[in-house]
Amino acid sequence: MHINELARKTDITVRTLRYYDSIGLLKPSSKTDGGHRLYVENDLKKLQQIQFLKDLGYALKDIQEMLSDASWNWEHSLRNQLNYIVEEQQRLKSMEVSIREMLHSLVLEQGDQHEAIEKLIQLSKPKVAKRPSLREELFSHDEMMMWRKLPRMRANDPHSLEWIALLGQLKSHMHEPPKHEKVQNIIRRMMEKQREDFAGQDDFLNKLWEARKSAEVSEELGFYPLEPELLDYMEAAYDIFITNEGGTAE
CATH class of the missing domain: 1.10.1660.10 (Multidrug-efflux Transporter Regulator; Chain: A; Domain 2)
Known part of the structure; x- marks a missing residue:
C-alpha cells in the first residue's frame, strides 16, 4: 500500500x-x-x-x-513506566491545585497578579513551628471538626468559591463606607453562610476571628494573607449589620 x-x-x-x-x-x-x-x-x-x-x-x-531488541525486559520497562506515570500524575495534580489557588487569589485580589503571586509566595514559605501545634492549642477537639468546614483557597467546592468571591467583592467596595447598601448586602450573605455552617458556635468563630486578626498567628495557621485594612473594614461592616439587625449573631 x-x-x-x-x-x-x-x-x-x-x-x-x-x-x-x-x-x-x-x-x-x-x-x-x-x-x-x-x-x-x-x-x-x-x-x-x-x-x-x-x-x-x-x-x-x-x-x-x-x-x-529481542531481549528487552518488558515487565521491568512497564513497571518503570507505571512509576513514572504515577509520579507525573502527582506532579500534575500539584500543578492543578497551585493554578486553582492562583485563580482564586486573582479573584480575591481583583485581578492584581503581582499581589496574588506575592501572597501565595508568602503562604507557601516553610514555617518553623514555635509550638507543637498551634491549631490544637487554640481549638478544642470539637472545634477542630468544624475547622474542616472553613473555605480553602485551594478547594474547588461551591462553598469555598462563594467565600472567595464575597471577599473579593468586599475588597472592591472598600472605597465605600461600611454602611453602604452594597457592602451590607455582601455582609448579609456572609452572615447567612456563617449561620448555615456554624450556628451556635460563637466561641469557635470568636477564636477564629481573633486568630485571623493577628498576622503572626494567621500565618502560622496557614491562612491566606489578608490586609489589616480589609479585616478592620469587614469588622466594622459586620458591627453595623448586627446593630441594624437588632441583636447578636446566633
Missing part, C-alpha cells in the same frame, strides 16, 4: 510516517521505481504497535529499542 493509504487506515499523517522512516522507526518494505514508499501488512502491524506504546507514554527512541 502507498503511504497515503497507510495514513488513511491509521489516522496518522503522511508527514509523521515520513519522519518515522527518516529516524529508522518504521521503514517501508519497498519503494516504487519512482521512489514512492510502499508498505505491507507487517508494516501496518508494526505501526499499530508503535502507536500503542506511544499512547503508554514511551518516547520514540525507547519504542525503537523495544521493538528491535
Whole structure:
C-alpha cells in the first residue's frame, strides 16, 4: 500500500510516517521505481504497535529499542513506566491545585497578579513551628471538626468559591463606607453562610476571628494573607449589620 493509504487506515499523517522512516522507526518494505514508499501488512502491524506504546507514554527512541531488541525486559520497562506515570500524575495534580489557588487569589485580589503571586509566595514559605501545634492549642477537639468546614483557597467546592468571591467583592467596595447598601448586602450573605455552617458556635468563630486578626498567628495557621485594612473594614461592616439587625449573631 502507498503511504497515503497507510495514513488513511491509521489516522496518522503522511508527514509523521515520513519522519518515522527518516529516524529508522518504521521503514517501508519497498519503494516504487519512482521512489514512492510502499508498505505491507507487517508494516501496518508494526505501526499499530508503535502507536500503542506511544499512547503508554514511551518516547520514540525507547519504542525503537523495544521493538528491535529481542531481549528487552518488558515487565521491568512497564513497571518503570507505571512509576513514572504515577509520579507525573502527582506532579500534575500539584500543578492543578497551585493554578486553582492562583485563580482564586486573582479573584480575591481583583485581578492584581503581582499581589496574588506575592501572597501565595508568602503562604507557601516553610514555617518553623514555635509550638507543637498551634491549631490544637487554640481549638478544642470539637472545634477542630468544624475547622474542616472553613473555605480553602485551594478547594474547588461551591462553598469555598462563594467565600472567595464575597471577599473579593468586599475588597472592591472598600472605597465605600461600611454602611453602604452594597457592602451590607455582601455582609448579609456572609452572615447567612456563617449561620448555615456554624450556628451556635460563637466561641469557635470568636477564636477564629481573633486568630485571623493577628498576622503572626494567621500565618502560622496557614491562612491566606489578608490586609489589616480589609479585616478592620469587614469588622466594622459586620458591627453595623448586627446593630441594624437588632441583636447578636446566633
